Amino acid sequence: MGSQPTEPDYSRTQMNLLATDRQDLEQVLASSLLRLRQQYPACQRLVLGVSGGLDSMVLLHACHRLLAQADQGQSQKQGQPTWPFAGLRVVHVNHGISTHAADWQAHCLAVCGELDIAFVAHQVRVTRVAGQGLEADARAARYAVFEQELAADEALLLAHHQDDQLETVMLRLLRAAGPRGLAGMPESRPLGVGMLWRPLLALPREQLESWAARHTVRWVEDDSNNDDRLSRNYLRQHIMPSLASHWPGWRQSVTRTAELGADADEILTEVAERWLAILSPDSDRLNCASLLNLSAALQRLVIRHWLLRETGQTPGWRLVQRVQVELLGAGENAQPEVNWQHWQLRRFADQLHVLEALEPVPPTPPEGYAWRPQGDGRLVARVLPGNGILRLYQASAGSAGDQAMRFPDGECVIRYRQGGEQCALPGRPRRALKKILQESAIPPWVRERTPLVYIDNKLAWIVGVGVCEGFQAVDEGAGWAVRWQMPSRQDHI
Numbered sequence: 001m002g003s004q005p006t007e008p009d010y011s012r013t014q015m016n017l018l019a020t021d022r023q024d025l026e027q028v029l030a031s032s033l034l035r036l037r038q039q040y041p042a043c044q045r046l047v048l049g050v051s052g053g054l055d056s057m058v059l060l061h062a063c064h065r066l067l068a069q070a071d072q073g074q075s076q077k078q079g080q081p082t083w084p085f086a087g088l089r090v091v092h093v094n095h096g097i098s099t100h101a102a103d104w105q106a107h108c109l110a111v112c113g114e115l116d117i118a119f120v121a122h123q124v125r126v127t128r129v130a131g132q133g134l135e136a137d138a139r140a141a142r143y144a145v146f147e148q149e150l151a152a153d154e155a156l157l158l159a160h161h162q163d164d165q166l167e168t169v170m171l172r173l174l175r176a177a178g179p180r181g182l183a184g185m186p187e188s189r190p191l192g193v194g195m196l197w198r199p200l201l202a203l204p205r206e207q208l209e210s211w212a213a214r215h216t217v218r219w220v221e222d223d224s225n226n227d228d229r230l231s232r233n234y235l236r237q238h239i240m241p242s243l244a245s246h247w248p249g250w251r252q253s254v255t256r257t258a259e260l261g262a263d264a265d266e267i268l269t270e271v272a273e274r275w276l277a278i279l280s281p282d283s284d285r286l287n288c289a290s291l292l293n294l295s296a297a298l299q300r301l302v303i304r305h306w307l308l309r310e311t312g313q314t315p316g317w318r319l320v321q322r323v324q325v326e327l328l329g330a331g332e333n334a335q336p337e338v339n340w341q342h343w344q345l346r347r348f349a350d351q352l353h354v355l356e357a358l359e360p361v362p363p364t365p366p367e368g369y370a371w372r373p374q375g376d377g378r379l380v381a382r383v384l385p386g387n388g389i390l391r392l393y394q395a396s397a398g399s400a401g402d403q404a405m406r407f408p409d410g411e412c413v414i415r416y417r418q419g420g421e422q423c424a425l426p427g428r429p430r431r432a433l434k435k436i437l438q439e440s441a442i443p444p445w446v447r448e449r450t451p452l453v454y455i456d457n458k459l460a461w462i463v464g465v466g467v468c469e470g471f472q473a474v475d476e477g478a479g480w481a482v483r484w485q486m487p488s489r490q491d492h493i
């Protein structure tokens with residue numbers, strides 16, 4: 001296959017479709033765009049994702065025709081404007097993978113020039129992710145560009161069609177999927193600050209092909225489409241034709257399955273959210289004791305949605321299973337952990353935690369990190385290299401209680417535990433710091449990086465645990481409290 005713009009292949013177009021499709025495709029597009037405008041009134045301008053291939057070229061030309069009709073005064077249909085948008089522009093992502101990448105970009109630029117439509121191209125560097133194919137990596141890079149590119153009043157239109165949807169559902173089925181996977185691609189979803197919209201999702205590929213033929217649309221054939229080592233191509237070339245020959249209604253059946261999947265997913269999401277509101281009301285933690293009271297299937301549902309909520313990534317079946325067995329099933333005193341991408345999933349104090357893996361804290365200088373009062377008597381926030389930031393604030397009566405510290409007159413320094421330290425909390429015997437930390441509510445993965453505030457070389461405050469004997473504020477309102485914001489998003493102590 002070459003990269004040159006190809007003449008439409010008339011031999012593949014079907015006569016019956018040729019007779020009727022022209023209006024159909026444009027009608028379907030127009031009513032989809034009206035629906036977009038009604039559902040998301042904030043979307044006033046359109047951005048088309050155009051690769052240079054047949055599908056997105058059809059979308060581009062068909063949008064251009066609707067826009068031209070509107071300009072020629074045919075803009076009202078049953079009282080509705082046929083083109084209710086203020087702007088239209090095209091974005092092309094050049095992945096730089098194919099040897100024909102520059103031709104695709106040049107073709108998109110040329111067509112947009114002919115149609116007088118604003119065009120922007122982005123060259124991306126595709127980052128390879130272990131265990132993921134090149135196509136998926138390219139897609140991630142592409143969507144990152146789309147997301148960046150989109151403004152809050154814009155919707156991105158992509159030219160996915162019914163065959164793409166069927167392939168997606170079949171591939172997911174073959175890789176194992178629950179209702180969410182079987183639901184296929186949604187017609188719309190939020191993308192960055194804007195919306196993503198797929199106006200051609202209901203139309204079969206054939207219909208796009210015959211429309212392209214009729215309008216002498218030129219496109220660039222993607223040479224990788226012929227490579228049947230790629231699963232999607234194998235399915236398209238070998239499996240789908242035989243399905244059609246034995247089950248003429250298979251497209252409708254799979255489409256219906258996707259619709260049922262979408263319904264089931266919506267209901268399951270509602271159920272999961274209700275449970276999350278109970279089991280993880282206002283924190284990123286999930287309560288194990290209550291979770292264990294649920295049925296095994298409901299546990300997996302809640303775990304899946306909790307991970308999705310906290311990380312933005314959909315966890316696979318195996319991971320959910322591991323969390324259920326290895327973390328939820330662990331004894332109370334065990335401290336198991338499951339690593340997933342750059343997250344750590346841990347169990348501590350009868351809660352499941354999802355943490356972004358933290359870099360180890362860099363070695364502290366022997367003299368510690370000085371934390372000096374300002375001339376006006378206030379201490380400023382102290383950035384701890386690799387370990388977040390400490391802030392001091394005046395503890396108002398009641399807000400900090402016995403956590404309020406006397407104003408540190410002496411030399412104030414921050415250190416971390418080195419081993420062998422001892423101290424006494426008010427009214428308690430002197431003990432090893434290690435023991436005090438172990439018995440505190442501080443999770444084990446935070447203990448070694450817990451800031452220790454020394455005043456005149458004496459341990460005055462174990463952040464997150466309390467003020468040491470001799471340093472507590474006596475008068476209400478006279479004390480100071482410390483807040484530590486860890487480098488990861490979730491932990492404030």
Ligand SMILES: Nc1ncnc2c1ncn2[C@@H]1O[C@H](COP(=O)(O)OP(=O)(O)OP(=O)(O)O)[C@@H](O)[C@H]1O
Nearest residue numbers: 049050051055056091092093094139157158159160
């Ligand atoms: N390089 C590109 N630049 C701009 N838009 C693109 C590009 N590639 C694809 N698109 C848009 O995305 C649509 C779908 O493309 P394609 O089927 O190749 O994507 P996909 O990898 O299957 O994506 P998805 O993961 O969303 O299914 C195209 O019709 C087009 O609208």
